[in-house]
Amino acid sequence: MNKDILICGVGGQGTVLASKLIASAAMSENNIVHSAETIGMAQRGGSVTSHVRIGQNAFSPLIPDHCADLILSFEPAEAVRNLKFLKKDGAVIVNSQPIKPITETLDNTGYDGSNMIEYLKQNCKTCIVVDGKYFSDNLGSSKFFNIAILGVACGANKLGLDKDSLIKQIETKVKEKFVEVNKKAFELGIKIGEQNAA
């Protein structure tokens, strides 16, 4: 399988765990995987990306422009920021809940992500908008969105990975006391994904 998946969001949203789970699930299905993370200053409230590259012709750890099959975005503006990576017919799965940077709060520009979601809907062939609030209401915290969005991607058949191999990775890679709630997040995501499957 050849697949390039970009995961993006804001520092602290749990993008790294999501990328690790995809990578290890892909490897458990006998694929060659490379990935890369943003680490360092950018973590502190800045934009973060994880690049997951599945396949034997991926030599660069970063996805080249116009090559990502899928963008999983934890925040509306971050999806737009990373659109240059998306393939012409690639898919975007995006959280509609914005994270307001302090620069916006200071200038009171009223950024709420809605114009980003509108742009994505109009300009991407496949754009699945997910309401992060639905998951935090059901799971008690926004912390499990990273696993929920994996469920959405899986349910919408965008990951190219078997549901069970992802669940297996959740069981082994996530801290034991959080396994159950994360599995629940994943299942909730799958349902949303299935509703949005083309």
Added chain:
Amino acid sequence: MKKDYVMGNSAIALGALSAGVKVVCGYPGTPSTEIIETIFRVPHDNVHLEWSVNEKVAMEVATSAAYSGARSLVTMKQVGLNVASDPLMSLAYVGVKGGMVIVVADDPGPISSQTEQDTRAFANFCRIPVFDPASPEQAFQMVQDAFLYSEKYHTPVILRPTTRVCHAYASIEFNENYCVKPYEGFVKDSSKWVIFPKLSFANHAMIEKRNVTIGNDFSSYKFNCVTNAKASSKKAVIATGDSYAYAKEALLENQEITLIQVGTPHPLPENFLLKALEGIDDVLCIEELSPYIENEVLRLCGKHHLKLNVYGKNTSHVALSGENSVQSVKRSINKFLGIDKTDDIAFENIPNLPIRPPVLCAGCPHRAAFYAVKVAMKNKKSYFCGDIGCYTLGNAKPLDMVDTCLCMGGGVTMSQGFNFVDKEATSFAFIGDSTFFASGLTGVVNAVYNEANVIICILDNSTTAMTGHQPHPGTGFNLMGNFVDKVDISKVLEGIGVNTIVTVNPLDFKASVDAVKDCASIKGVKVIIFKAPCISIVKPHKPVKFTQKCNSCRVCIKKLGCPAIIMNEGKVAIDTSLCVGCNLCAQICPRKSIEESKCE
């Protein structure tokens, strides 16, 4: 054998353990930090592992291991090598017995560094070999090979990964049953281990001759290799480091160009390159940072009268600064081939994106310290000298409390310089606890000795926060897994002879402002230790609450810039997922409309 999906830095760590390393030292710095963190996490029986107080110290500790025949690994980021350059330059002359590999992580971009310096050029300056991996897989191999070459030629060797190698992930297969390689121990011989002009003179000549031999040896090294070689090919690309990975991917569409990797930039594998470039008319050098290989190839052309056109950074085919990528390499190759192709633009009219500069975390005690100084010094001429660490972020609006930032420890001494050129103003230095131990101490001694009038603010959050919370001498824990006596900053300062030392909790706003005002009224060297733990190493308190009294005047937002205070439907609100209940906003609210978080 065990197979693991690991970060490039972990691959380097596992490679060093597989090579039987005995002593591992370093100082945290992105993108190198995870090498030592990995060794700490995995089994490492009989290995001495330490976060040294700085890179110079790390190099010196490892040197004794190398003199004793044991294998040693030293890790740092590129600017760390500047700090460690004093011992390294001399060590290059003296040489080693046990293999010594110095991992220096370069940071093209730069993504989280002060400089875009090129460690390959530094290795050339020191006259020691350097390995330049293109991927985590190569880094794993190369660190082991580097130990062999180090021992074969009795020289320290540098492994120079870049950020994209350090922080990339790949599958690594390694033998879990590694153990420390046996070593002889130190054999006294002052003619060998004591550097004197006579020794340096003799060894300098030896080193220059030896480097020719190493260059020849490197000519058959596996990571100096040619792919896509065709007899008909008249054009070639030479790539080094991660640029080789980008070029390999970029050239998947074009198999007519010869691709050459140089995995050991110094000493240059001349014979390998001469052979690889036979029949080639035009060569494009793709690399990051300096045009190192490009200039070496030009040198080769002069030396051997090669009829070869050399393209790269010197000819504007490759960018002079910043990172390369698959698409930038494609652009470089297209220009090289004379193909006029503009980049595809898939998305147009993209809406304005919110800017997300890195900021101090919600509840960060540094914010409180900066704000206290700001309030205390309002309308008074002051200089605020920053330093390297999370608190560099105090420069951001609305705090705007960092006037300068130069290098590790530089703020302490720069504040003295400002005091000497402007007696009217109050000069401040801001430095973190880890940075204080790394290179702030000597600056304080200088201030006392040279009678500076300065206020040194030590922002003591009990960890090395910026690089991911490493322990340091003030934390009472070391990497051998031991709880040790904490080095008490206050006592250290007392010993140096600082007369005014105040310790205050920065989250107590009034006490902090008073402490600053008091210090500003006294002559001499004053130190304020703002002591409160990093929010990432303690359990958060409950969030504060905005009560009915709040009229959304936005004073808290405009003064503090805390990411947990947001605007929600036109009203000031608290983001309860971010607020840790530091209570700073509650203390500065003019209407007292924020209910403080009660300690649980």
